[in-house]
Amino acid sequence: MRRASLILLAVLVLPACGSGGNSTTVTTTVSQTVTVAAPPPTTDGSATQPATLTTEKPSFDPDDVEGQLDIRDLNAKRTGDLLAVSLTTYEPWSSNVLVGPAPNQAGLNRLVILYDVNLDGVPDYRGKIVFVGGTLSLYITGQGQAFEPVPVERPTNMTAQYAHPADVLFPSGSSKKDIQIQARSFYNGQQDKAPDDGMWLGVPYNP
Numbered sequence: 200m201r202r203a204s205l206i207l208l209a210v211l212v213l214p215a216c217g218s219g220g221n222s223t224t225v226t227t228t229v230s231q232t233v234t235v236a237a238p239p240p241t242t243d244g245s246a247t248q249p250a251t252l253t254t255e256k257p258s259f260d261p262d263d264v265e266g267q268l269d270i271r272d273l274n275a276k277r278t279g280d281l282l283a284v285s286l287t288t289y290e291p292w293s294s295n296v297l298v299g300p301a302p303n304q305a306g307l308n309r310l311v312i313l314y315d316v317n318l319d320g321v322p323d324y325r326g327k328i329v330f331v332g333g334t335l336s337l338y339i340t341g342q343g344q345a346f347e348p349v350p351v352e353r354p355t356n357m358t359a360q361y362a363h364p365a366d367v368l369f370p371s372g373s374s375k376k377d378i379q380i381q382a383r384s385f386y387n388g389q390q391d392k393a394p395d396d397g398m399w400l401g402v403p404y405n406p
Contacts, residue, residue, distance in 0.1 A: 260393045266386035267292035268310060271357075273382045273393040275402045280374055282365040282402070284312060286382055286393075291356035296386075299329035302348065303338040310359065312337070313381040315399060316368045322381075324368060328359060337361050342370070377403045 260270050272287040299306045305327045314324040324341030328351055336348035349363045366374035379399035384391045394400055 260391075260395045262289050263395070264386075264389045264391045266290070266389045267296060268308065268384035268386040268391065269389075270382055270384055270391050270393040273380070273400055275380055275400060277365060277378075277402055277405050279406060280364050280366045281362055282378075283360070283362040284380065285358060285360035286310065286312075287355075287358045288384075289357070293356070294330045294335040294353060297328055297330045297335065299327075299331050302331055302336070303327060303329065303340065303345065304331075305329050307385070308387070309383075309385040311383045311385075313383065314339075314341070314368060315379045315381075316376070318377065318379060320399070335359070337363075339363075344370070375404050375406075377401060 260272065262269060262271070267288065267290045269289045270286060271289045272285070274285045274287075276283050296308050297306065297310060305311070306329075310328040312326040312328070313322040314326065315321060316323045322341070324339050326337045326339040326349075328335065328337050334348075335351040335353065337351050338348050339346045344367075346367060349361050351359050351361045353359060365378070368374065368378070369376070379401050381397075381399055382393040
């Protein structure tokens with residue numbers, strides 16, 4: 200497996216926002232971001248148009264599971280090739296809740312960020328937030344690559360945020376493309392998703 204390095208850049212402070220949706224279109228929204236609306240199928244089952252981006256009002260992921268890792272907000276923003284992500288829960292939690300046995304090995308409690316870089320609804324990369332060696336870090340793997348860890352900041356005891364270059368997610372082409380992400384948490388057997396409906400949060404490319 201080829202290893203590539205991620206160059207850590209300054210973490211952007213992101214406004215609070217959230218996610219929500221329905222069964223036919225993506226209604227998950229964030230401030231200053233957009234959501235991906237899936238194209239309607241034709242009678243033969245094919246999509247009539249590529250995925251489009253629509254602006255929505257901010258909303259929140261519901262308080263719907265037990266435990267400390269019930270996700271409230273998922274926020275992401277692209278500025279050129281810098282991708283900044285922030286996740287907030289309803290309850291406070293200590294970083295050692297996410298202790299793992301080794302780097303890139305999550306424990307029983309997990310926070311995971313999924314990246315879909317070609318908008319096909321299938322994760323291309325998976326980022327695990329793991330507390331190991333006294334440090335909270337994001338470990339991204341996928342497409343035959345394993346990147347160096349990205350430090351995760353804790354501005355509050357309910358928030359985790361990080362930033363990293365987005366061009367590493369496009370090793371063989373231009374990074375000037377929209378992407379979409381999901382967050383999933385696992386705490387004492389309870390699983391939560393953001394967006395809540397299992398759809399994706401659209402993160403448009405901004406020069």
